[in-house]
Amino acid sequence: MDYTQFLAMKQEIWLLIAFIFVFLLDTFMPKKDQDKVGVICCLLFGLLTLRGFCPTVLGDQLAFGGMYETSTVIVNIKNILNIGVLIVMIQGLRWSAQDMVKIRRGEFYELLLATLFGMYLMISARHFLLFVIGLETASLPLAAMVAFDKHRYESHEAAVKYVLTAVFSSAVFMMGLSYVYGLTGSLYFSNIATALTAQGSSWLLIVALAFVIAGIGFKLSLVPFHLWTADVYQGAPTPVTSYLSVISKGAAAFAFLVILWQVFGSVYSQAWEWMMYALIILTITVGNLFAIRQRNMKRFLAFSSISQAGYIMLGIEAMNPMGLSALMFYILVYIFSNLAAFGVIGAIENATGKVYMQDYNGLYKTNPRLAFTMMLAMFSLAGIPPFAGFFSKFFIFTGAINQGSIAIYVLVLIALINTIISLYYYLLVVKAMFISDEESTVAKFNSSMSERVAMWICVAGILCLGIVSCVYNHLLAIAA
Numbered sequence: 001m002d003y004t005q006f007l008a009m010k011q012e013i014w015l016l017i018a019f020i021f022v023f024l025l026d027t028f029m030p031k032k033d034q035d036k037v038g039v040i041c042c043l044l045f046g047l048l049t050l051r052g053f054c055p056t057v058l059g060d061q062l063a064f065g066g067m068y069e070t071s072t073v074i075v076n077i078k079n080i081l082n083i084g085v086l087i088v089m090i091q092g093l094r095w096s097a098q099d100m101v102k103i104r105r106g107e108f109y110e111l112l113l114a115t116l117f118g119m120y121l122m123i124s125a126r127h128f129l130l131f132v133i134g135l136e137t138a139s140l141p142l143a144a145m146v147a148f149d150k151h152r153y154e155s156h157e158a159a160v161k162y163v164l165t166a167v168f169s170s171a172v173f174m175m176g177l178s179y180v181y182g183l184t185g186s187l188y189f190s191n192i193a194t195a196l197t198a199q200g201s202s203w204l205l206i207v208a209l210a211f212v213i214a215g216i217g218f219k220l221s222l223v224p225f226h227l228w229t230a231d232v233y234q235g236a237p238t239p240v241t242s243y244l245s246v247i248s249k250g251a252a253a254f255a256f257l258v259i260l261w262q263v264f265g266s267v268y269s270q271a272w273e274w275m276m277y278a279l280i281i282l283t284i285t286v287g288n289l290f291a292i293r294q295r296n297m298k299r300f301l302a303f304s305s306i307s308q309a310g311y312i313m314l315g316i317e318a319m320n321p322m323g324l325s326a327l328m329f330y331i332l333v334y335i336f337s338n339l340a341a342f343g344v345i346g347a348i349e350n351a352t353g354k355v356y357m358q359d360y361n362g363l364y365k366t367n368p369r370l371a372f373t374m375m376l377a378m379f380s381l382a383g384i385p386p387f388a389g390f391f392s393k394f395f396i397f398t399g400a401i402n403q404g405s406i407a408i409y410v411l412v413l414i415a416l417i418n419t420i421i422s423l424y425y426y427l428l429v430v431k432a433m434f435i436s437d438e439e440s441t442v443a444k445f446n447s448s449m450s451e452r453v454a455m456w457i458c459v460a461g462i463l464c465l466g467i468v469s470c471v472y473n474h475l476l477a478i479a480a
Helices: 003-028 031-052 072-096 102-124 128-146 153-184 189-199 203-220 229-235 238-263 265-293 297-318 321-352 368-382 388-401 406-434 449-464 470-479
Strands: 061-063 068-070
Touching (some): 003 102, 068 072, 072 102, 128 238, 153 189, 203 238, 203 297, 229 238, 297 388, 368 406
Antiparallel strands (some): 061 068
16 A cells, blocks of 8 residues: 555644644643643644645645545635634633533544544545545534533433434435445446446436435535424534534535536436425525524524525536635635624623523624624625625626526526525614614623634624635636
């Protein structure tokens, strides 16, 4: 075996080194210095994130007989996920310092890095065996993270629901893979694509694709595979909820794109185009309609994230370089916007324990900075110009329209109509904070330095990505 192949896995190797370092630090650091574990982990991962932007990959590189691939696009996708993970780590510093959590704070960061390693493998996999290994590596530690607050019944309930959903979705996905293997005789992405090009579409292939899409649809919370989402988001600790809503969803979207484009791209119009149309329309519409009814802020953002997953799928449906670049830009903007909202929710929950929308009435009078941050996050998620969310939606719609079919124009029109619906429920939060006449139930308080730093990063991302065009131009260039 040629061990130099491991050099293609630079990002995975550096992540494993960081994981081992955090594990040793958590195991052997004296108890009186344990409170420094989180800060050291954030600094270490910050350096790893910065290193990711140094150009180390020139062209495509294959390893392990073609099972693993890295390229400039893949490196940038992993860098986008790293940015989100770093923000989640910083947001979690105050939560992990609480009395009931601090004894296990090292485990939180170790599980976080372990799930990210699995997501790396999912994105780089070019063989379904390696993809499934990455999928399970990303899913199983997440169940432990959801149950991290072991003294809360809701956390236990959320963990059980997540485990059962993860097991069921993996079984569905594996069933689809068995049909694909029976049709093509291979689990290599390239070999399957070649065989499907020669064979064309068939009923068995459509059934196989339905199982594969359903299996990954659970991870992305696509309707009708979304029923676990709100309960898990509500019961999990807020830093874990923010990680699930952004990083896990983003990694699954990128992996989904690779599978549909590279493996099943040749049977796009015959097999899975209409499936994706139905899923996108259902996901955006149901997510929006159910978000209107929510009063718990974590459940509210759960259905918001379901709707956002539908918009993300438009980038996959585009089947062109502009769709890929729009997808990358959309997830980058979504990271800043959603984590800004969860940053405010986490700060208020840590200080007061309040998580309901009516608790935000009059928030501007007592905590204007938090209200301003939440307002920017809501405006960006709703796609109001000139914030970054407007441009992310504009680019994803443009990438989809460039496909050129009549059906895609109808799909984009339905998505635009749903954007108007989403404006209503996002502005409900802004109305409660700035316009409501009720007295605020959240007294004035000072959020921690880590919470403020995370929110500053998110606000800067929301504002700058709406102004600095070179970011999208860079993503478009590497996608092309």
